[in-house]
Amino acid sequence: MSTGTAQAPRTGGDLVTESLTALGATTVFGLPGQHALAAFDALRRSPLEYVGLRVENNAGFAADAYARVTGGPAPLLVSTGPGALMTLAALQEAAAASAPVLGISSQIPTAGLGGGRHGYLHELTDQKASFRDIVKSVHTVRTASQIPSAIAEAWASALEAPHGPVWIEIPQDVLLAPTTAPPIESLAATPRPLTPRPELVTEAVRLLDSAERPAILAGGGTVRAGAQAELLALAEKLDAPVATTFGGKGAFPWDHRLSLQSWLEDRHTTDFLEDADVLLVVGSGLGELSSNYHTFRPRGRVIQIEADLGKLESNVPALGIHADARLTLAVLAEQATPRTRPEAAEAASALLVRVRQRLAAQDLKQEQQLLTAVRDALPDTSPSFWDMTMLAYWAWSAFDPREGAMHSAQGAGGLGYGFPAALGAAVADRTKPVLAVSGDGGAMYSIAELATARQYDLPVTWLIVDDGGYGILREYMTDAFGTATGTELARPDFVALAESFGVPAVRTSPERLGEDLAAALAAPGPSVVVLPAVLRLFAPTHATP
Template structure:
């Protein structure tokens, strides 16, 4: 951020906050105004910041999440004290699990009442401490002059500039402070240049290059930290002849490439590839079980010669490696590629052959049912190339997370891994569409998950967003029902009655198409939706799961 003094003379703290956010590149705010945030909204009407109104505070948080993932800028949400903050805790937890930059700004009751349990409206015993349990940090502004330094600390954590993964943070402003006179602030700090990260990368470069050039069977694991380095990643893979296995948040970085393995490292076939390597280079991946051990075996794939690159020192300590580099993936890739220009490497066909074998084996391993659902995803991609696909915990999303090759880096993300919050898909897709208004956004949700946040579609209507909401309607929580049956538990509570989605869409003022799961039907429906300018809905109707009756002795 370029330097310069903010003009706060004659402003309130709430007005100054809006100016400070704008000066830091914030362009959109997601929130629902209330009596505890009136002063935060005073400056919005006079600013260039655009306010987006969800139907629930949880929706505001998920919209901020989707916006941040697509724009690369922090998603910002304004909420009231008490229930506004507690409703935001779930989105904050999802953002923390996936290293998504987010700022939640809330009101809080008057300073003199805090912690006294006087029965004020929306009172919590200690909102500040509660937010700290989920966010990277919670800042309490107890005086006007504390606003600027609190924001500096918050943004340092949000964007990962303190050589740590980005994530959500919280700022609360008491009612009596928000409307008080603002104080002049110091000059905004310059943008973090990543100097420390680059210095670390260069310091470890000789040893790293020695390992890379000596490897005969290298494999690259690409995580969410590498999703915006697609060109560099491809170049490195081609130089090394290394297959690139992509976690969920890295899908799209190697689309249709012979070295690409767009399949879950939890699959036995992909694990076999990892274990056949004599060097594993893990770039921006936490090696978490929802990616690497989703079947809960308790055993991670064996990784010979593991080299890890990650911003977070704590994360590096959780999975020891032969070489751990605390640095930004982009810096390390730049340093490696610059050094590779002076290195002649003799490559074999090992990487291309192994990647091809892993793709074929993984495709068979996921099973016929999931293969059919991936074909639906392929049909959507074929008729809407370059789309952003946002998902909830729905069957096609589970299938795609196991095996799906997307054609846009950073364009495939969902809440079926990590924290795994239902209700994420619809609002997160709205945030994504706000961030990329000229891009088709496809939201894939199940009938059960859709009911968590269905009213948020009205926000897409208000904003006239080009989102196609694909509802996979199997009349219940089919994945959970199958899981219960598989372990001999009676299937209970897995068949909530879905609404009439046709009538619901009509009440929202959006078009509706009910189709089968045949890929040709899906493609035709998507082509029809593409002709419309605003939101639309496709309902894919599939058979309801009927549990096998338990055998009686």
């Protein structure tokens, strides 16, 4: 009598994991649920690393950050109905930031799809309808043989410029059913390159060559396309000053002689960009924040390079070039005529002096000192992830990401992004510490993920700025209505709470922040630093009469 254990039959779930592996995936984020159990069982037999978070939305944020850091699709595996719907806010952020998240959910059995039997657990009348307005493409599988092609098609869709999240749903019975298909060895999913049209390149070169005061505004699309070297080459060839949007931080060296940095909410910067006789906008739709709340009125010609067709000329008339930022900047840098304009660097330097003078006229030393302390404590190559909190609003304008990268939730603007996103980045690269920054209100969205940080021993330091409520909303409401409503919060002892998860924590002060944060970042594994402080924003600026 044999004492061996019979090998489990391969199922539709195995086709999912084999397809992901064949496409190059190494990690899957998610949270199991009843209809998806066959896919999770297949994960056990696969070479894929599974990282489970405690809330599906946080798993989506972790996948978003993993995709941003690696540049490749990040699989996100969840269950039907409530599990799937919990990912929507994270997918909205991924869509706004063009992060290629590969969402995969189970579905009710095929007998219930399309108006069949009703009464299944987690059943939605039309689950995929909830995702169509958010993701780039939706793919529904009805048989096991469709799984590899559907996943490959979704993978290519996620990677085509502009990158973005996609959604695949697979019925429970398809995931459970044994399959006789041979193991998957390879899959092709090559995205189509988005190259610029030659006549548009020729016209853009003509405009740039004839410009007397050219300037460049680089958005998040520049970073996502990996076009930093091409941007630098073109800016130096044209001797054109460069500003970066909040999402485009890191696209251009912060202390370069041509850098205007990221002070887009400062009217001095808006005036400078408006005064350019040719403004090259790369990877930005010139939305609310990048246009200083739609007060930006360019007086010269605008050239806009944008991979998202819906954003092309959507806010400002321009020579619109629907193309990948890196491919287009490379050809512009090759064809543009070199020039020397010493006044360009002088103008950039003078602008930054005016910005600093305006800040110096306000009583904001503590806020600037805190941001400096964070910058000094964070290793140059470490990424940081910022929630929608007061210190992040400062960081959008004033933080130099150096060789690391600064990521925030300003694309969609939801709370709870910072800490789970930092966990996803740490999974992608465990060799360097990662910083997460939240307010006490936003931190409460992610407290459960302290267990995830401890379980996987991830090198993430979480800075929680505790001001007793939703600080930015408190300031907005007080300014608008004279008083704030619904902004004050009871909250836990964050230090004791972190320690209850087995995560070291310390309560710091503005004077000790740099020292305590540096020590936490240098220690292995996760840590929490709590800073009780009430911060203020710098005063907004308006268009000059």
